[in-house]
Amino acid sequence: MSDGTAPAPLAPPADGVVAEFAHLATDERIEHAAAALASAGMTAMVVASGEEARRAVEDLLPFGAEVFNNTSRTLEAIGVAEDIERSGRYQPLRLRLYQMDREMQQHEMRNLAASPDYVVGSAHAVTENGSLLVASASGSQLGPIVSGGGHVILVVGGQKIVADVATGMRRIYTYCLPLEDHRAREAYGVGSGVNNILILNRSIAPRRITVILVREPLGF
Amino acid sequence: MSDHPGEPSMFDYDARPVTAQIVLVGERASSVGYAIRDFLSRNGFPYEWVDIENRSRVDEVLAADDRDRRRLPVCVLPDGARLAPASVQGVAAGLGMLSPPSVSSYDLTIVGAGPAGLAASVYAASEGLRTVAIEAIAPGGQAGTTSMIENYLGFPQGISGGELAVRATAQARRFGAEILLARTLAGIARDGPGYVVELSDGTIVPSLAVVLATGVDWRRLDVPGVEQLLGAGVYYGAAPSEAVTCRGCRVAVVGGGNSAGQAAVRFSRYASHVTLLVRGHDVGASMSQYLIDRVRALGNVDVRESTRVVGLDSDERLRGLVLATGDGGTATDRLPVDSLFICIGGEPRTDGAATIGLAVDAAGYVRTGPDVDAAPGGRDGWTLDRQPLPLETNLPGLFAAGDVRSGSIKRCSAAIGEGAMAVALVHRRLAELTGE
Numbered sequence: 001m002s003d004g005t006a007p008a009p010l011a012p013p014a015d016g017v018v019a020e021f022a023h024l025a026t027d028e029r030i031e032h033a034a035a036a037l038a039s040a041g042m043t044a045m046v047v048a049s050g051e052e053a054r055r056a057v058e059d060l061l062p063f064g065a066e067v068f069n070n071t072s073r074t075l076e077a078i079g080v081a082e083d084i085e086r087s088g089r090y091q092p093l094r095l096r097l098y099q100m101d102r103e104m105q106q107h108e109m110r111n112l113a114a115s116p117d118y119v120v121g122s123a124h125a126v127t128e129n130g131s132l133l134v135a136s137a138s139g140s141q142l143g144p145i146v147s148g149g150g151h152v153i154l155v156v157g158g159q160k161i162v163a164d165v166a167t168g169m170r171r172i173y174t175y176c177l178p179l180e181d182h183r184a185r186e187a188y189g190v191g192s193g194v195n196n197i198l199i200l201n202r203s204i205a206p207r208r209i210t211v212i213l214v215r216e217p218l219g220f
Numbered sequence: 221m222s223d224h225p226g227e228p229s230m231f232d233y234d235a236r237p238v239t240a241q242i243v244l245v246g247e248r249a250s251s252v253g254y255a256i257r258d259f260l261s262r263n264g265f266p267y268e269w270v271d272i273e274n275r276s277r278v279d280e281v282l283a284a285d286d287r288d289r290r291r292l293p294v295c296v297l298p299d300g301a302r303l304a305p306a307s308v309q310g311v312a313a314g315l316g317m318l319s320p321p322s323v324s325s326y327d328l329t330i331v332g333a334g335p336a337g338l339a340a341s342v343y344a345a346s347e348g349l350r351t352v353a354i355e356a357i358a359p360g361g362q363a364g365t366t367s368m369i370e371n372y373l374g375f376p377q378g379i380s381g382g383e384l385a386v387r388a389t390a391q392a393r394r395f396g397a398e399i400l401l402a403r404t405l406a407g408i409a410r411d412g413p414g415y416v417v418e419l420s421d422g423t424i425v426p427s428l429a430v431v432l433a434t435g436v437d438w439r440r441l442d443v444p445g446v447e448q449l450l451g452a453g454v455y456y457g458a459a460p461s462e463a464v465t466c467r468g469c470r471v472a473v474v475g476g477g478n479s480a481g482q483a484a485v486r487f488s489r490y491a492s493h494v495t496l497l498v499r500g501h502d503v504g505a506s507m508s509q510y511l512i513d514r515v516r517a518l519g520n521v522d523v524r525e526s527t528r529v530v531g532l533d534s535d536e537r538l539r540g541l542v543l544a545t546g547d548g549g550t551a552t553d554r555l556p557v558d559s560l561f562i563c564i565g566g567e568p569r570t571d572g573a574a575t576i577g578l579a580v581d582a583a584g585y586v587r588t589g590p591d592v593d594a595a596p597g598g599r600d601g602w603t604l605d606r607q608p609l610p611l612e613t614n615l616p617g618l619f620a621a622g623d624v625r626s627g628s629i630k631r632c633s634a635a636i637g638e639g640a641m642a643v644a645l646v647h648r649r650l651a652e653l654t655g656e
Contacts, residue, residue: 064394071238085239086298088316091390097235098266100383101463103489104367107377113235 334361336622360385
């Protein structure tokens with residue numbers, strides 16, 4: 001969500017906000033959300049741990065596939081970012097883009113970033129009736145999730161289940177943004193902003209989007 | 221991000237690795253440091269270059285006992301391993317790039333993974349041949365360092381040589397071709413009906429047929445002091461790894477071919493000024509018209525024809541050039557520059573293949589097909605009752621394709637065509653061996 005314009009660091013989330021949005025949902029709520037995601041045209045899986053989620057992602061990614069890993073604390077925490085960028089099993093698009101000449105290859109970079117075979121990321125909230133919410137400062141992660149990516153795999157910690165879209169929006173602004181602002185200042189030296197929000201209510205392409213819900217708190 | 225100051229880009233945050241990178245610490249004017257940067261860049265490994273004079277960053281990445289200048293450059297790998305002093309081979313090994321062949325013998329060995337070798341790899345593997353390619357530096361060859369090929373069929377916006385190489389490598393691997401990287405050809409010998417190829421690390425690769433697609437090296441610039449300044453302001457080729465470091469600098473490119481023109485276009489995006497030095501009196505004699513138009517339209521590029529580099533000004537690194545100008549080359553001039561990129565002509569890369577007795581032309585390029593007979597004794601060892609096939613050398617089953625071949629058109633698309641054509645001829649040779 002970094003945009004380079006946030007003027008001052010944001011205060012950390014208030015205690016009440018943390019209490020509301022950092023705690024793991026019950027198994028029943030997670031299963032309920034998974035069923036709702038399935039009803040909304042997505043493939044939903046529930047796994048017990050980050051390690052299981054990592055194996056599930058590995059099972060879903062074909063050897064040699066072109067993969068873009070979205071910036072995600074969740075993916076970093078469970079080792080999926082490392083698997084994609086360093087294992088040699090895939091073609092990691094982040095590394096390829098980083099190597100490209102920004103002055104000479106803008107056209108190729110846009111094409112590559114917009115339409116990976118596989119995009120792996122996370123979401124900031126999943127509602128009990130099966131909507132996904134993803135916020136982004138640059139917005140570049142959102143296009144591939146909506147339609148550019150051939151396949152989408154989202155790994156979502158069980159603390160991100162919320163009652164409805166309105167609660168999900170509150171989660172983004174009051175909980176995710178301050179934490180992401182802090183992360184972006186550490187990583188890039190600039191703040192963050194909720195410049196783009198994707199609300200994904202239904203997928204019309206069967207099996208294109210897989211959501212792995214984890215019975216562990218992961219990421220923001 | 222610091223490498224690319226200026227306006228924010230969509231790629232500033234989304235096109236950078238999120239996992240640990242390779243860190244390379246050294247002196248800017250170091251030929252080994254440059255060789256490692258070039259190797260990493262061309263093989264698609266992101267890295268952070270830290271100049272030893274950047275004290276604060278050095279303090280962050282190196283322990284005190286790793287800062288001995290005699291042990292530079294130091295390379296810190298993503299797993300935390302430290303190589304000091306680092307070498308290209310050491311880095312390749314540390315990154316797990318030196319995998320052995322997966323099987324004991326192949327139908328086809330391709331020596332060189334430039335455009336011709338990659339095309340041969342794709343076509344051979346896709347047609348079911350057990351195929352292995354070996355490559356000394358990085359897939360893509362000389363074309364892989366080209367900033368933008370604008371006249372390659374099917375890419376109306378152009379494609380960079382590096383991206384073409386990445387795609388072709390992935391394509392070859394998808395069809396099952398193996399690519400053994402970071403090893404040079406040490407020798408080729410007859411082995412029954414086929415050949416055995418030996419690599420620089422001692423790896424032995426037997427196969428029924430061989431395609432030699434080793435391409436060309438840049439021709440050495442015959443000026444005193446050039447070799448001592450390699451990596452210290454003097455570079456052979458377009459050196460993609462150095463483009464960003466040329467921001468705001470004065471750059472000279474030597475050469476009149478498309479490679480030199482493409483290098484001038486690339487560096488014009490970064491450098492304050494680029495001077496293209498062309499020995500001939502008309503750059504149009506050797507460069508594609510679209511590139512000439514592009515270069516001439518750039519406000520910060522000068523084209524100086526009838527000009528040769530005859531000397532270098534330097535202290536610990538390059539500071540300027542001494543030029544001979546005019547048709548007679550008698551007038552001299554001095555040009556202050558920070559970097560010199562040498563993109564002149566080419567020398568056929570036949571090291572390691574020389575001892576087997578290939579017929580070559582006067583310039584050392586490998587003769588094939590009917591051209592074999594033009595060499596004195598060209599077919600002395602030839603025992604078959606047929607002529608050499610069109611891309612076949614004077615040795616049955618050993619083919620040459622691309623820039624290394626005598627008479628080849630020195631263009632990327634021509635090399636790719638020859639790579640594909642060589643595979644069709646390999647099939648004929650294999651059918652001959654099996655009596656089909």
